[in-house]
Amino acid sequence: MPVSKKMAAAIANSSWIRRMFEEGSRLAKLHGVDRVYDFSIGNPNVEPPPEFKRALEEVVRETKPGVHGYMSNEGYYETRAAVAAYLSRDQGVELTASHVVMTCGAGGALNVIFKTILDPGEEVITPRPYFPEYYAYVDNHGGVLKLVASSADFDLDLEAIDEAVNPRTRAVLINTPNNPTGRVYSRDKLEALGELLARRSENFGRPIFLVSDEPYRRIVFDGMRVPPVMQTYTYTLFASSYSKELSLAGERIGYVAANPAIPDIGLLMDGLVIANRILGFVNAPALMQRVVARLQGVGVDVSLYQRNRDVLCRGLEEAGYQLFRPQGAFYLFPRSPIEDDVAFCREMLEHLVLVVPGSGFGLSGYFRMAFCVPPEVVDGALPIFHEVGAKYFGSRSA
């Protein structure tokens, strides 16, 4: 066998998102791309803002020697300083360039974090449903991902977290706005989580990190604002990227920022920089580092996502589906009309609608829809959801 035993298992269990995405490509070829309603993958469909194009052209025109070469592994000073200045305003906590390491996206940032903090067998707690890549990001570095329940409306269940924490717990990992639920954790909830972690860290005589994965931070609806997590707990590591807020997912540009209040932070930052290097990232892509340095605070137009969310939630609710209205990100995680979410997704597939079983996110009985799609995909799919829903809910006046 040309792959390891572990990889063979990973291939056999390859992600539901990926399988649906591939099924979608197959169906699109068979039936035509316009007849397939593909909600399987979170690839932003809103184009980068006009400021991006201008910044990219500027950066390409500059021809200082060495601009495509290695820089320090943590990234350009100018870029890190720009990120730190933005985050200082956003988080209300004073950061400098030395608290930021530029990475290959938030996926790179999370791998760098876990490589830095985890010893073998240590645990990372995350609420379910959860972004399935988290399993690998923790396992890659010898850690164990431990899932805990969320509340019924996908809020943090602090009792469940408190119960799961033990001396092997190295971190709690949260994602806000959340993939797959669209939940944004409130300031009160984050503060209560911070108190819990501070208390348990003291019990154990060793800090538990809070790792907050926030690539959807600027994709929020109805004027929502994501609370500044760094104000709620000392040992906070913040991972983010420009994949969604500037629609640059393929360019692999993101960062880790650490709460400056963390004791012995110099050692932590040294660790993050070394992890970035030895995992093979070496540094975040040079050209995009120079581009995003100029675009701090710039974001994509979220009105399409808001429109899709509104139309989709209203349409599905009218059809009888139970759902939590996403406060941010571009995912919706409705209850499946039947308990067997895989069967439901297969049924939708027969109607050329691609949605992903909640089982793939650690919570069966639900399904995920990524609504970063053209409005006509939403509009075209709703009647099908009505039709299938009618079978299970009975017919409705809507």
Next chain:
Amino acid sequence: MPVSKKMAAAIANSSWIRRMFEEGSRLAKLHGVDRVYDFSIGNPNVEPPPEFKRALEEVVRETKPGVHGYMSNEGYYETRAAVAAYLSRDQGVELTASHVVMTCGAGGALNVIFKTILDPGEEVITPRPYFPEYYAYVDNHGGVLKLVASSADFDLDLEAIDEAVNPRTRAVLINTPNNPTGRVYSRDKLEALGELLARRSENFGRPIFLVSDEPYRRIVFDGMRVPPVMQTYTYTLFASSYSKELSLAGERIGYVAANPAIPDIGLLMDGLVIANRILGFVNAPALMQRVVARLQGVGVDVSLYQRNRDVLCRGLEEAGYQLFRPQGAFYLFPRSPIEDDVAFCREMLEHLVLVVPGSGFGLSGYFRMAFCVPPEVVDGALPIFHEVGAKYFGSRSA
């Protein structure tokens, strides 16, 4: 402690290359950058070729929707097809796009390979002196790097490799042209290595991979050509990048290619694609994928490297240093005039010349010079090497 035990050790033992690089920055600030002769780091100083600039501008002008978004994790079909066509000519082996995965540089490619093929405790054999990041690239994925001797002139020592191979051996890792020695392995040697690996694989009933790391493939001197490794062994994985051949080290663009003759290659490619995704690379940077697709077969002007190699080797030999003349890459690995290479490098540092102890590459009694530097750095440093050399070798007529 805010980092894992393992990371704390890695920080304490942080690489010699890195320490010298930082010492160089400190000295440059203190004495002025023109007075410091820095041979510590392999960051190409030759600018990308003019074709690169044109291709980059073209790609930036194109504004198809989604060009900065995710593509399939293995990379754009067009890019992989272009790489496959180039490699097919170069290796004399018929590759298609399906045999190529685009990665974040060769460092990313090697991590992806080892993540795919290694089960815990499996061994990867590499000859010393070796590129020290290899230790981490193997260790990251639960493997063990096993060092074997090279011949006196840094050629492969097949007996040493044969002796080191055992049932836990999953791969032999070579780097040609070699960092730090500049050695290019001959076709005869590679064929003999291929025979050895085929024989031992058969003994054990399980294939041993040959992983060939070739980012310096096009940086060769005196009309040398790097032999096509895929012709010499079936289970060959080829890692490379555009970091050196197009001077794009900071842009993180490279690839893995697999020998199409590998049995069950579909499973292997699936594994490589999943590894690329779950390590957090997700995909190689989109924009640079589109750029390099247009630049297959284009390379930087190596005449500066050749000039530096010629002047440096002649000058050091005249001063009494023993060395192997590099056939490729931009590194020189001379014998230290005294057995204690660290002491010698410290002594050179007092003269503001930065070279890295061979101990950092697993072979004490030598030192490494990266000659990807302006010619005046070579010219300015040679009198100092003469002066220090005279102390140990006696004065010379040169």
